Amino acid sequence: MDTKPGDAEAKPGKTEDSDFKVTPWEVTGKVDYDKLIKRFGTQRISSAIKRDMEKIADGKLHVMLRRDIFFSHRDLDLVLKDYRDGKGFFLYTGRGPSLGMHIGHLAPFVFTKWLQDVFGVNLYIEITDDEKFMRNSDYTIEQVGEAARQNILDIVAVGFDPDKTFIFKDSEYIKNIYPLVTKIAKKINFSQVRSTFGFDPSTNIGMIFYPAIQIVPTMFENKRCLIPAAIDQDPYWRLQRDLAESLGYYKAAEIHSKFLPPLSGIEGKMSSSTADSAVYLTDPPEIVENKIMKYAFSGGQSTVEEQRRLGANVDVDVPFQWLYYLFDDDDSEVERIRSEYSSGKMLTGEVKKVLAEKLNGFLGEHRRRREKSPEMLDKFMYSGELAKRMWRRIYE
Amino acid sequence: MDTKPGDAEAKPGKTEDSDFKVTPWEVTGKVDYDKLIKRFGTQRISSAIKRDMEKIADGKLHVMLRRDIFFSHRDLDLVLKDYRDGKGFFLYTGRGPSLGMHIGHLAPFVFTKWLQDVFGVNLYIEITDDEKFMRNSDYTIEQVGEAARQNILDIVAVGFDPDKTFIFKDSEYIKNIYPLVTKIAKKINFSQVRSTFGFDPSTNIGMIFYPAIQIVPTMFENKRCLIPAAIDQDPYWRLQRDLAESLGYYKAAEIHSKFLPPLSGIEGKMSSSTADSAVYLTDPPEIVENKIMKYAFSGGQSTVEEQRRLGANVDVDVPFQWLYYLFDDDDSEVERIRSEYSSGKMLTGEVKKVLAEKLNGFLGEHRRRREKSPEMLDKFMYSGELAKRMWRRIYE
DSSP: OOOOTTOTTOOTTOOTTOSOEEETTEEESOOOHHHHHHHHTOEEOOHHHHHHHHHHTTTOOOHHHHTTSEEEEESHHHHHHHHHTTOOEEEEEEEOOOSOOBHHHHHHHHHHHHHHHHHOOOEEEEEOHHHHHHHOTTOOHHHHHHHHHHHHHHHHTTOOOTTSEEEEEHHHHHHHHHHHHHHHHTTOBHHHHHHHHOOOTTSBHHHHHTHHHHHGGGGSSSSEEEEEEEGGGHHHHHHHHHHGGGGTOOOOEEEEEOOOOOTTOSSSOOOTTOGGGOOBTTOOHHHHHHHHHHHSOOOSOSSHHHHHHHOOOTTSOHHHHHIIIIIOOOHHHHHHHHHHHHHTSSOHHHHHHHHHHHHHHHHHHHHHHHHTHHHHHHIIIIISHHHHHHHHOOOO | OOOOTTOTTOOTTOOTTOSOEEETTEEESOOOHHHHHHHHTOEEOOHHHHHHHHHHTTTOOOHHHHTTSEEEEESHHHHHHHHHTTOOEEEEEEEOOOSOOBHHHHHHHHHHHHHHHHHOOOEEEEEOHHHHHHHOTTOOHHHHHHHHHHHHHHHHTTOOOTTSEEEEEHHHHHHHHHHHHHHHHTTOBHHHHHHHHOOOTTSBHHHHHTHHHHHGGGGSSSSEEEEEEEGGGHHHHHHHHHHGGGGTOOOOEEEEEOOOOOTTOSSSOOOTTOGGGOOBTTOOHHHHHHHHHHHSOOOSOSSHHHHHHHOOOTTSOHHHHHIIIIIOOOHHHHHHHHHHHHHTSSOHHHHHHHHHHHHHHHHHHHHHHHTTHHHHHHIIIIISHHHHHHHHOOOO
């Protein structure tokens, strides 16, 4: 849905004819991604675009692109053209710090690293500690500070280029961006944030102002900015695209992912606040296995006999959906599982076991890399090539 | 008027039964200061308070206090009690930078210097370059930056204690205050700023957020903060007083001045944008004299004969009001002029001449001190004792 400033009746991310809702703070219901593309006014990633990217990536697309987990975009075609023309582009993504970082939070960073590796471009990662604090009545500044530190260590572990990546906290970098933030804020009024985000007169003035701060990194370079993120962040970029050119910058380009479903079922998105429905980056192997075995919603039948006879519905089977989303990179293996599980040859327990192994492999590797994060953190935030340049800049 | 959050019908600073309006951005009509005290819910400065201050000031009150130009307050009695009890307090005032700084802009600073001299306390001066830029559609960041520099030089010339005074621009000091700003912003919603300032859905999100930034210096020390300023700034302090204690700080105390009337007449307040009605700090003596002679609204009669016979109405006579406001410190001399001018013994031209001389004396001294401002500026902003301490602090 393209909401319009001043349209008081607009219900952002929700229309009469649907039973799902997508906002930056809430995803509920079974998301119909075809409808969402129409509602938000974005473009489906075409086979032509995928072929283009495949060529640039020496023949191998990232699993999340091959499987349409990253499925929608704005101006990705223009980004690729700028890249081919030698103008280049840059990447921007971010994280609202919270202590329970789960695998759904890490997935876009894993994909973003692939983009940086393929295109060799600069990447800016905004840690939105200000927004997190202002949005949540029960968070203290100290808690958000600790969550930010832990999350940054996890992000560093993803393995970005330390001389081409700048990770910054809003609270620390605010002085360098504030003049440009005021320019952006001057171009957005309450009507617009009300209709874009569903704010009302009881919304605090920090939340009302914050969109200007999330928009500013799209103007860090005089090139097109590509934002890899889940599609729920799109409202921010719609605001950005309405004003960017009037300030002499490009409209932000985006590449949108679907949501990783919670263990409990394929509706909504994984949430940190429901411990049984999320797999945290800190969960040890036995906990991961236990959560999957015990809580993962199955599309299989309730008895072995029925499963052998009728097979599973993989479309609603969370273990299969997780393998497909990111955690089994081998396309032929995933298709074998789909076929054998759908036909009843494989049982739910077997698929869950595959997922537990894959996920524990993924998490084990992540934790090994994370041990080195503390010594790398300084480069990403302060002393790497890009970070050093950024601390010298004031954006006006 | 005490406006209430959520009261959409409230017209801040304006009620049905009056023909004047006072908001932080606009003063129109002939202000009835008695009515304004009731409307804003402030206290008149009592003779008891004046006697207290006189004692502390070794028997001599500042001219603006003696003559009730500073006429209203909130919690000034508590500030004086804290001072006597040895707890102390601190001063805070500010300036929205603009190129045409006039004598009305300087007056509160002159009074603030007197307060600092008498009480020996720290003073914080906020240069609100962010607000100025976001409020005025035709200002660029560069223009505001140049105005800020010029205004700071004028403020430095007032002669504050360079080791007890910190002058800062919001755009530069934002990083040090931002965590506390987010705490304040979290406690104010759109309803409140709408009813307090008359904002509406077309107000930009920077202006909506800004009150949190004007409030934060009231929390620079864990003492009571006394704000000397014209009474039009009171709405900010009403918001501050609603939330300060919940964050562990004192409610701001204020001492409010009346407005210096424009040359054109005693309605409204002097404005930079009407050149003939204002006397700028940069006006040379012959221009000052010419403006007063030519444009100052006179309460005298239209002919010499009538003036001799009927005398002047000094209550609407701008030259007399200016002498009374600040520019003739000699009480007996001012009373002599009042008496002789009212009775017709003095003519308008003579009173205007007295004002021109006094004002040119005041401006000449100011300009002499301002020549030394460039070499002093660094102490007030960065290298003085208080400034150095402030740059090391982060307010959470």
